[in-house]
Amino acid sequence: MKYMLLVCGDDTADASAMAPVEPWVEELGDRSVRLHGHRLALPSEAVTVRVRGGEVLRTDGPFAETKEYVAGFDVLECDSLEEAVEAAAKHPVATIGAMEVRPFWPMWDEEDAETAVRRLDVELTEAARERDVERMLACYAPDVEVFHLTTGQEQRGIDAFRKAVEGVFATVTGPVTREVLDFRVHVDESIAFGHALVRMRATRADGEPLDDTVRVTTGYRNIGLRWVIVHEHVSATVEAENGKERS
Template identity: 70%
Template sequence: MKYMLLVCGDDTNDASGMAPVEPWVEELGDRGVRLHGHRLALPADAVTVRVRGGEVLRTDGPFAETKEYVAGFDILECDSLEEAVEAAAKHPVATIGAMEVRPFWEDEDAEGRIRRLDAELAEAARTGDADRTLACYAQDAQVVENGRLHQGGEALRKFFAETAPITREVLEFRVHVDESIAFGHALIRTGGKLLRVTTGYRDVGPRWLIVHEHVTEATS
């Protein structure tokens, strides 16, 4: 399970004796526990945004005036909350600040959502619905099909309309997910042809969309 580790500094404490963070990052990275993370700029560089009555209100600075502030974040992959707490306790900033450990919201995993998107793509192609097919792609997506580039909404809509309806039988499908991007490798039989398809996906919040697709005829 994934956990967000919020690294909270305290500007009233002396950090001169704090141990370096790099060994902690390297150790958890080598163990596959720390997936991603980064330092953040100071609260003075923050901008707080609110919308009230349809008006965007922008305030320079953090959301709340406090001695503690979020100085960075880390995304951990742990088997339990106890393991995540243990990892947080070893972070050097824990000796002068605080570490907030918060589980990610439980939802269908990324690979499941991508496979559901691929099933939607297959059904859209079968029914010849170009609009439904296009909805599976980002607005700036590009499809390279046997060396021909189709990029952007109008070009893709025309391409899908010309090639649909077709039966799209997925023979193999492997997905690798890395945070907000993913890659898929598939062997697909369609229109009497065997195709190898490499697909790049991007997480746009409520769903994943295709941003790049490379299609070639399989030689074997």
């Protein structure tokens, strides 16, 4: 289960004798307990935002004036609350401040990240078969960066990518078969990476068959309600008949 560890500092405490944080980060990282985290700027650099009557009210400074403040955060993956508390107690800031351990909201009814990413890949396969450009583009972020061997160029942004996809679909007739031969996914909180071997088959406009197998490296980002593709690189093609990479 995931836990948010809020590192609460105290601006009146003497931190001169506090142990360095780096060994704690390295130890928990090596054990795959600490998934992510970062130090935050001081409260004096905060901006508090409120909306009242449709008007945005901005106040420079923290939400509450207090000597205690959130100095950083860490996301932990632990088997129990007790394990998370034990990890928090070993954090150097715990000796001069406080550590708030809070479990993430239960995700029993939510789709796990890897399943969501794999479902997105299935959507690409369905969109390719129907040659549905808009359905395919819905899988990508507006600022996506894509490099494909077909055009030999990098497309930056969804508009450039749309032109490239339309250009590819214009060279074939009928459905496009997208067969994923191998797909490995690594997910880390709000980002994910995929490595796939994909076979594309279709009929060219001149009646000749198209049968290419390519390696696809994909970067994904969780934008809150769904995952989208932010980077895609189609690398060296592979000869379907003998499995040898082309130079």
